[in-house]
Amino acid sequence: MISRKSLELWVGLFVAAGILALAMLAFKVGNLTTSDVLDAYKVTAHFDNVGGLKVKAAVTMAGVRIGRVSAIGFDPERYQAVVTMDIDGRYRNIPVDSTASILTSGLLGDQYIGFEPGGEETYLKGGETVLRTQSALVLEKLVGQVIFNKANEPAPSK
């Protein structure tokens, strides 16, 4: 029979290792550190087409993550998609005439929203709408356009 002292030591080691493993899963494997948008304010934007944008997608400015998409809805009056974003409270100086565009990371990667800063001196506040937007590029439409342009080109003269 194992003595009480060493038994307690082993159990303590076991529990500590288990909690350490959980912490490793949370911080090293998961995104507990990066997914928190602190003190966020909400901004909405209308897009003609959101493509493959998903809830929780990143919102970036100059390639740096400043928030995330919190909801995607449909506006039946304007036939447009309404995207609600949580922007980190540390970045309150986004000009009102900034452009929000849906971009793709890499050729087949996830879609995210990229902000291009405008020149106005007034800044976006919580609940306001970004007026200038650029929709997602849909690959099929692009291919269709290329084919259409090719067909309209004058035949090369011989």
Next chain:
Amino acid sequence: MNTLRTLGGIVVNGVERIGRAAMFLSEVVAGSWTLLRRFYLVVQQVYAVGVLTLLIILVSGLFVGMVLGLQGYNTLVKFGSANSLGLLVALSLVRELGPVVTALLFAGRAGSALTAEIGLMKATEQLAGMEMMAVNPVTRVIAPRFLGGVIAMPLLAALFSAIGVLGGHLIGVGLLGVDSGAFWSQMQNGVDFHDDILNGVIKSVVFGVVVSWIAVFEGYDAVPTSEGVASATNRTVVYSSLAVLALDFILTALTLGEV
């Protein structure tokens, strides 16, 4: 006529057993409160079912992670996305393999031992002896073992997943040449704390309760002979494995259905 009667008898017996098991569980949970004053009894059982199961969990976790690394790499490299290997390994481990394989190993290593121990205590009339001395065997013997299993299982599952990710890293980065930075960053981008890790933890807690419950009930309910203990041990492993796999499907359907 007789076959119908046998069928009815089987159904009635089964329902009776389930009812007994449910009443037994409520008795065990009620008995657990008094254990707060004698926590050393639980610590002893955490050692027996947790620390002594650690080695098999760590070794199998390492190998499962290494196999995932090899298999995943060979499939992903065909699509030119070998960099997502970390994501694949981590998601498979955290969501499914960690809780499920740990619960199956736990049922085989710790659950069967619990059943055999309690069954033998019953067969040698130790439990009856305790009752003679006005000691409630449920609070003194059963509840610490149940609680020990419930505490140990999530910790074991977390250790399994963590060492599995390290095993996948060992094979993917060390042997197959996946970029280490891409391995970790893709993993962190794709694994969500709430949707993936917390769900895995909830799964392992549920499995811990179910496996420990089946193990202590089968032991307490065993026919007090050597054959009775043997078949009770057998039933523990079979029932807990089936229960874990079925519950895994239900829990996965519930959590993925919301998305």
